[in-house]
Amino acid sequence: MASGNDALPFVFRGDEMLVSEDEDGSVGLPRMEDVSLDSDFRQEVGELDGLPCVAVDASPEAEAPGGASFRSLHELSASLEDRYFPMAGRAKQIVAWNRETRFCGRCGANPERIESFEKRCPNCGMLFHPRISPAMIVRVHRGDEILLARSPGFPPKIYSVLAGFVEPGESIEDTVRREVAEEVGIEVRGIEYFGNQPWPFPNSLMIGFTAEHVSGEIEIDEKEIEDAGWYNAENHPPLPPKLSIARTMIEDYLERSSIP
Numbered sequence: 433m434a435s436g437n438d439a440l441p442f443v444f445r446g447d448e449m450l451v452s453e454d455e456d457g458s459v460g461l462p463r464m465e466d467v468s469l470d471s472d473f474r475q476e477v478g479e480l481d482g483l484p485c486v487a488v489d490a491s492p493e494a495e496a497p498g499g500a501s502f503r504s505l506h507e508l509s510a511s512l513e514d515r516y517f518p519m520a521g522r523a524k525q526i527v528a529w530n531r532e533t534r535f536c537g538r539c540g541a542n543p544e545r546i547e548s549f550e551k552r553c554p555n556c557g558m559l560f561h562p563r564i565s566p567a568m569i570v571r572v573h574r575g576d577e578i579l580l581a582r583s584p585g586f587p588p589k590i591y592s593v594l595a596g597f598v599e600p601g602e603s604i605e606d607t608v609r610r611e612v613a614e615e616v617g618i619e620v621r622g623i624e625y626f627g628n629q630p631w632p633f634p635n636s637l638m639i640g641f642t643a644e645h646v647s648g649e650i651e652i653d654e655k656e657i658e659d660a661g662w663y664n665a666e667n668h669p670p671l672p673p674k675l676s677i678a679r680t681m682i683e684d685y686l687e688r689s690s691i692p
């Protein structure tokens with residue numbers, strides 16, 4: 433396993449990642465030689481720029497070295513170079529998987545690592561792989577408008593397209609229809625694939641669609657949604673951050689709407 437000074441370290445303390453800070457405030461990855469923290473777990477997770485990338489789980493008491501700090505990935509999504517973000521998300525999830533599988537959920541024994549991303553319980557044989565939670569995200573159209581909504585957990589003023597997790601036994605299209613009906617009381621049809629994105633908060637695969645409004649007026653489920661409405665390119669609220677598929681989907685709509 434690579435752990436030499438020519439590797440790129442993705443070091444996590446809890447959910448926060450270690451980054452170096454330049455005097456101008458920009459952030460980057462620390463150098464491997466500066467990462468001498470106590471760690472429970474190191475695992476190669478891929479390659480960038482021809483260099484191996486190593487996920488490191490630092491102990492909860494670990495202190496950042498001089499010129500570096502631990503920051504949340506949400507915060508870093510605005511400041512870290514885009515090309516590092518997918519690997520940072522991958523490393524975060526591998527570190528979390530290792531932490532969350534210290535004990536077998538069936539018998540309580542300690543699973544052993546048998547592959548990079550596979551553990552097996554030596555007592556009952558249960559296998560543990562990093563968990564991925566598929567979720568749909570959908571841009572609903574009504575004429576030349578799209579539906580944007582606000583969840584209570586969003587940053588102030590931000591609106592986005594609807595999203596929700598797949599439930600056992602559902603096709604992804606079932607999830608689209610169910611979530612849109614539950615969250616805003618609307619029936620949709622014409623569900624078409626848009627694209628997808630791994631989203632490491634905590635372990636989603638966001639699968640994007642477009643759909644058309646068939647019937648129903650907006651009636652929000654107040655447990656999930658604070659406000660929702662139909663918007664167009666000339667009139668819309670502040671949008672989710674760059675790097676998210678939600679933002680990509682909304683910008684795609686805005687670009688199409690501006691074509692004369």
Ligand SMILES: [Zn+2]
Binds near residue numbers: 536537539555556
């Ligand atoms: Zn077991």
